[in-house]
Amino acid sequence: MGFSLAEGPLLESERYNFDALNVLKDHPSRDMQDTFFIKDEPGYVLRTHTSPVQVRYMEAQIKERIKPPYAIVSMGKVFRNEATDMGHEAEFFQIEALAVGEDVTLANLKGTLARFFRELFGGTSVEVRFRPSFFPFTEPSVEVDMRIVGEHVTEKLRDKWMEMGGAGMVHPNVLKNVGVDSEKYQGFAFGFGIDRLAMLKWGIDDIRLMHSADLRFINQF
Amino acid sequence: MKVSRAWLQTFSTAPLPDIQALSDALTFHAFEIESVVNGVLDVKVTPNRGHDCLSHRGIAKEISAILNIPMKDDPLRVPISLEPIIDTVTITIKESALCSRYIAGYIRGVEVKPSPDWLKNVLEAIGQKSVNNIVDATNFVMFNIGQPLHVFDALNLAQGGDSKKIVIRRALKDEPITSLDNRQYALSDSDLIIADGLTGQPIGIAGVKGEILTSVKNSTRDIVVESASFDGASVRKTAQKLKLRTDASQRFEQGISPELAAYGMRAVTDLILKVAGGELVGFADEYPVPQSEKQVAVSVSQINRILGTLLTEKDIADAFTRLGLRYKLREASPRGVFEVAVPFERLDLVIPEDLVEEIARIEGYDKIPSAELPALSNDPEISGNYYAEETIREDLISKGYSEVYSSVFAEKGEREVLNKVGGEKPFLRWNLTYGLKEALERNSRNKDLLGLKEVKLFEIGTIWEAGKEEIVLGTVGEKEKATQTPLSKLKQGAPAPQYESYPISNTEHYRPFSKYPFIVRDIALWVPAGTESGTVLAAIRKEPGTLLVRSELFDTFEKAGKISYAFRLIFQSFEKTLTDGEANAVMENVYKEAKKRGWEVR
Numbered sequence: 001m002g003f004s005l006a007e008g009p010l011l012e013s014e015r016y017n018f019d020a021l022n023v024l025k026d027h028p029s030r031d032m033q034d035t036f037f038i039k040d041e042p043g044y045v046l047r048t049h050t051s052p053v054q055v056r057y058m059e060a061q062i063k064e065r066i067k068p069p070y071a072i073v074s075m076g077k078v079f080r081n082e083a084t085d086m087g088h089e090a091e092f093f094q095i096e097a098l099a100v101g102e103d104v105t106l107a108n109l110k111g112t113l114a115r116f117f118r119e120l121f122g123g124t125s126v127e128v129r130f131r132p133s134f135f136p137f138t139e140p141s142v143e144v145d146m147r148i149v150g151e152h153v154t155e156k157l158r159d160k161w162m163e164m165g166g167a168g169m170v171h172p173n174v175l176k177n178v179g180v181d182s183e184k185y186q187g188f189a190f191g192f193g194i195d196r197l198a199m200l201k202w203g204i205d206d207i208r209l210m211h212s213a214d215l216r217f218i219n220q221f
Numbered sequence: 222m223k224v225s226r227a228w229l230q231t232f233s234t235a236p237l238p239d240i241q242a243l244s245d246a247l248t249f250h251a252f253e254i255e256s257v258v259n260g261v262l263d264v265k266v267t268p269n270r271g272h273d274c275l276s277h278r279g280i281a282k283e284i285s286a287i288l289n290i291p292m293k294d295d296p297l298r299v300p301i302s303l304e305p306i307i308d309t310v311t312i313t314i315k316e317s318a319l320c321s322r323y324i325a326g327y328i329r330g331v332e333v334k335p336s337p338d339w340l341k342n343v344l345e346a347i348g349q350k351s352v353n354n355i356v357d358a359t360n361f362v363m364f365n366i367g368q369p370l371h372v373f374d375a376l377n378l379a380q381g382g383d384s385k386k387i388v389i390r391r392a393l394k395d396e397p398i399t400s401l402d403n404r405q406y407a408l409s410d411s412d413l414i415i416a417d418g419l420t421g422q423p424i425g426i427a428g429v430k431g432e433i434l435t436s437v438k439n440s441t442r443d444i445v446v447e448s449a450s451f452d453g454a455s456v457r458k459t460a461q462k463l464k465l466r467t468d469a470s471q472r473f474e475q476g477i478s479p480e481l482a483a484y485g486m487r488a489v490t491d492l493i494l495k496v497a498g499g500e501l502v503g504f505a506d507e508y509p510v511p512q513s514e515k516q517v518a519v520s521v522s523q524i525n526r527i528l529g530t531l532l533t534e535k536d537i538a539d540a541f542t543r544l545g546l547r548y549k550l551r552e553a554s555p556r557g558v559f560e561v562a563v564p565f566e567r568l569d570l571v572i573p574e575d576l577v578e579e580i581a582r583i584e585g586y587d588k589i590p591s592a593e594l595p596a597l598s599n600d601p602e603i604s605g606n607y608y609a610e611e612t613i614r615e616d617l618i619s620k621g622y623s624e625v626y627s628s629v630f631a632e633k634g635e636r637e638v639l640n641k642v643g644g645e646k647p648f649l650r651w652n653l654t655y656g657l658k659e660a661l662e663r664n665s666r667n668k669d670l671l672g673l674k675e676v677k678l679f680e681i682g683t684i685w686e687a688g689k690e691e692i693v694l695g696t697v698g699e700k701e702k703a704t705q706t707p708l709s710k711l712k713q714g715a716p717a718p719q720y721e722s723y724p725i726s727n728t729e730h731y732r733p734f735s736k737y738p739f740i741v742r743d744i745a746l747w748v749p750a751g752t753e754s755g756t757v758l759a760a761i762r763k764e765p766g767t768l769l770v771r772s773e774l775f776d777t778f779e780k781a782g783k784i785s786y787a788f789r790l791i792f793q794s795f796e797k798t799l800t801d802g803e804a805n806a807v808m809e810n811v812y813k814e815a816k817k818r819g820w821e822v823r
């Protein structure tokens with residue numbers, strides 16, 4: 001689909017993880033993600049999402065005088081300072097996508113997600129549903145639900161709406177912060193937990209298995 | 222926030238639909254609903270809507286817009302006045318950046334007593350404890366329109382000549398205060414407080430909590446009511462530092478319009494006079510810089526360009542009207558521009574995109590079509606790291622290695638996490654080898670269960686060493702030492718012009734495995750030549766049933782018209798640890814089955 005793969009560090013500056021993404025200091029939206037801070041290194045965190053890669057990528061492009069369109073995917077570990085249980089891990093994997101151009105729309109986000117889920121889950125028919133949400137780095141912001149229909153789909157997945165993650169149209173402030181002309185360009189972004197996608201696809205009941213390094217789990221795939 | 226359907230109904234003449242319909246309406250057009258219990262919705266108000274939606278009025282307004290049910294007497298749209306103005310209470314705001322407005326209302330001769338039933342009931346329905354008529358009145362108004370309020374016992378405020386003096390200032394270093402629930406706090410100059418201007422004593426932590434001596438008691442007769450607007454960031458810092466999150470601080474943290482303070486004051490004085498009697502003396506209102514009126518413009522084409530829709534001028538006008546957003550549609554060129562006058566409480570509406578979201582959610586996200594992304598002109602770049610990682614994966618997997626991911630958290634390392642929940646393994650790992658050796662040890666025990674001759678592992682992961690973050694490849698095996706190499710040293714030349722195909726696993730479904738230990742038994746049998754090993758195995762399998770989790774033929778030879786098959790059998794239960802005795806009993810039955818068929822157990 002023409003997306004490039006982009007990367008960024010796991011130990012990230014607050015500037016990339018929060019500020020440049022329009023997550024303001026001393027605002028409740030900063031609490032939406034429980035953050036690991038680093039001892040004796042103020043201003044640094046373990047990244048709470050893969051979104052800082054968007055900022056790094058766009059900033060680097062602008063520095064090279066390369067204007068949009070941009071289309072990237074980023075995958076990697078992210079961290080939340082939470083107690084762990086079957087559904088929660090302090091470290092997990094996220095997949096993130098960003099598409100910026102002159103006329104990349106919310107409708108394109110829906111179409112792209114439908115394709116992504118179709119390829120991943122192999123259902124004959126995939127429906128994508130949006131619900132209103134809030135993220136500081138997108139406007140409008142949505143929660144993404146997915147439903148797959150088809151005889152060969154496992155019963156656990158068939159005909160059921162499942163929450164997949166957050167998405168939206170890139171907030172103009174994020175584009176401005178990296179030097180992209182937000183009057184001319186617009187785009188979408190989404191970020192999903194890979195662990196959750198895998199859990200749904202293969203019916204895995206405990207997210208902690210992902211980091212267990214246990215071959216009784218790993219060698220099944 | 223807990224929202225009751227009965228309370229919402231007070232904002233509408235037309236009957237509201239049932240609670241499930243309200244829940245669905247909010248879910249698909251406004252907010253996530255965490256629960257629906259006995260006519261009460263738990264609404265997860267997003268941080269951008271704390272300005273107006275941490276209140277029944279705010280949610281009622283949403284319902285009105287979504288379901289197109291007109292609102293009855295919107296309390297924020299009726300004209301109000303705060304009169305008479307008095308000088309028997311004076312207000313001095315020393316920090317106008319942290320307090321944009323402070324209103325004091327003076328009432329004499331109230332009677333503090335239990336609330337009337339209706340007031341008790343509405344508060345209890347949303348999980349609030351009824352305290353007394355004065356406190357309940359402030360809570361009712363807060364949950365009704367969103368303005369936090371506080372009441373002082375006027376007799377405990379010093380009297381200087383004709384007036385009482387209220388000062389809003391920063392706390393002094395280590396200035397002590399005892400909260401109304403009798404807890405001691407030491408403040409600092411980053412905290413904003415309310416102080417008695419005559420004695421200098423703190424009488425409240427601004428926007429967070431009141432002070433004990435000046436709080437309302439059963440004996441209270443005269444009261445000073447506070448309705449104010451404090452800076453969100455400042456309240457947030459103080460509440461976080463003191464670990465004192467209150468309903469009031471949660472609302473201030475999000476930022477509340479100073480205009481709302483007047484509506485809060487009017488509503489709470491009216492309610493107190495109704496439920497506690499007394500006589501209104503009047504109001505003092507310090508509001509140095511009134512909130513300016515704001516306009517945001519958005520065009521029909523901009524809305525459609527962002528959403529990918531074909532909405533008409535009429536669709537958009539209709540959504541704005543339902544939301545109570547007054548607009549002017551520009552007639553001159555360029556046409557189709559809506560100039561929206563933002564209501565004072567909607568501090569979230571700042572840029573055109575904010576209005577686009579309003580249109581999208583009121584129209585409904587189901588109206589957004591699904592459109593393929595047009596091919597963006599650039600050729601996708603090939604990531605050097607990813608290409609190298611995939612090449613290494615393919616290579617090692619073909620050599621019998623399994624890939625593992627382990628935690629980046631370790632007991633030792635160069636860099637330490639400041640605030641790990643539970644406090645275990647607070648360091649960031651500085652090598653992969655330690656985790657790999659540990660994983661090898663654990664997996665080696667399961668070798669028979671896994672059917673592996675030798676456990677060999679690799680991990681491609683991040684470490685933090687010598688002041689930098691680096692991706693390294695680590696390998697370990699039962700016959701090889703754990704080693705690691707930076708990925709940068711393994712990359713060879715430029716990546717290929719495109720990725721290979723990396724298909725996802727063909728596995729259909731994950732099978733949970735037993736957490737209990739397993740038992741290994743070998744069996745060797747002489748069977749007549751020509752007997753398939755599968756036939757033998759099927760006979761063996763019959764007896765142990767689900768306890769036999771793995772079986773493997775590991776030796777075959779032929780002699781004098783007979784074949785010897787040797788199998789390794791792995792027994793394991795999902796329910797318990799199997800004993801040797803249980804395994805032996807199963808084996809006895811396997812032997813019997815074999816003998817019955819005339820096979821000879823070696």
